[in-house]
Amino acid sequence: MRKNGDTKAAMADALRAAMQETPIDRISIKNITDACGLNRQTFYYHFKDIYDLVKWMYVHDIDKAVQSSVESDNWQEGLRQLLNAFDRERDCHLAIYNSRNYYPNLRQEILDSLTTQCEPLFRERFNELGFDSQYREFLLRMYGLIVFEFVERHARGVSFSTIDEFVDNWFRTVACQFEGERKRQAAQA
Numbered sequence: 720m721r722k723n724g725d726t727k728a729a730m731a732d733a734l735r736a737a738m739q740e741t742p743i744d745r746i747s748i749k750n751i752t753d754a755c756g757l758n759r760q761t762f763y764y765h766f767k768d769i770y771d772l773v774k775w776m777y778v779h780d781i782d783k784a785v786q787s788s789v790e791s792d793n794w795q796e797g798l799r800q801l802l803n804a805f806d807r808e809r810d811c812h813l814a815i816y817n818s819r820n821y822y823p824n825l826r827q828e829i830l831d832s833l834t835t836q837c838e839p840l841f842r843e844r845f846n847e848l849g850f851d852s853q854y855r856e857f858l859l860r861m862y863g864l865i866v867f868e869f870v871e872r873h874a875r876g877v878s879f880s881t882i883d884e885f886v887d888n889w890f891r892t893v894a895c896q897f898e899g900e901r902k903r904q905a906a907q908a
Contacts, residue, residue: 727765729755731776734769738814743769773815773825778832780804785836794840795890798866802882805870812874826867833863848900865889 733754737746748762748769766772784801805812815825838859845855869885872878880888 726757726761727772727775727779730757730762730765730772731779734772734776735808735811738811743773743814743818744820770820770825774828777825777829778836781829781832781836785840794837795886797840798889799882799886802866802870802873802886806873806882809874812870816871816874830860830863830867833866834859837862844897848897848904862893 730751733751734743734746736754737750741750746769748759751769751772752759752762762772766775781801784797784804834856838855841855841859841862845858850858866889869878873882878885
């Protein structure tokens with residue numbers, strides 16, 4: 720018997736493999752369960768529908784990268800790992816982005832996940848600078864939008880930089896933002 724995470728990962732892998740040959744809108748639960756030797760009841764035990772599985776895939780991937788960053792205390796490297804993971808599955812993500820049925824609703828869920836999952840990466844700096852909860856939420860949503868926009872543009876082949884350039888420039892921008900806030904607070908003191 721598989722563990723919950725193993726079963727979910729197996730179904731996610733089956734969906735990723737199916738998307739290599741079939742548009743996501745034409746993939747059935749039966750296609751997924753047959754590919755990993757499971758039955759429909761097992762699928763429905765874990766997920767409501769394929770959309771729920773796709774959402775789990777994104778949240779799981781984001782969570783893995785963020786946890787790695789928190790553990791290593793290096794969010795710059797964590798972001799690089801996350802973007803490289805998305806890049807390795809570019810075709811899968813592009814299939815989802817091009818889906819009329821999945822993408823419009825999924826986009827907001829991915830942004831919400833990025834916002835929630837990335838908070839631990841910035842918590843110490845936010846606390847140090849005394850940012851209130853409203854400003855923290857604003858920054859996290861803005862950071863999530865920037866990262867998500869890059870991921871989507873990169874998958875579509877129209878990004879404005881490489882992953883390494885993006886991460887380095889984004890890290891520099893955030894560092895300058897925090898330094899500017901420190902200087903502003905010092906001038907007010």
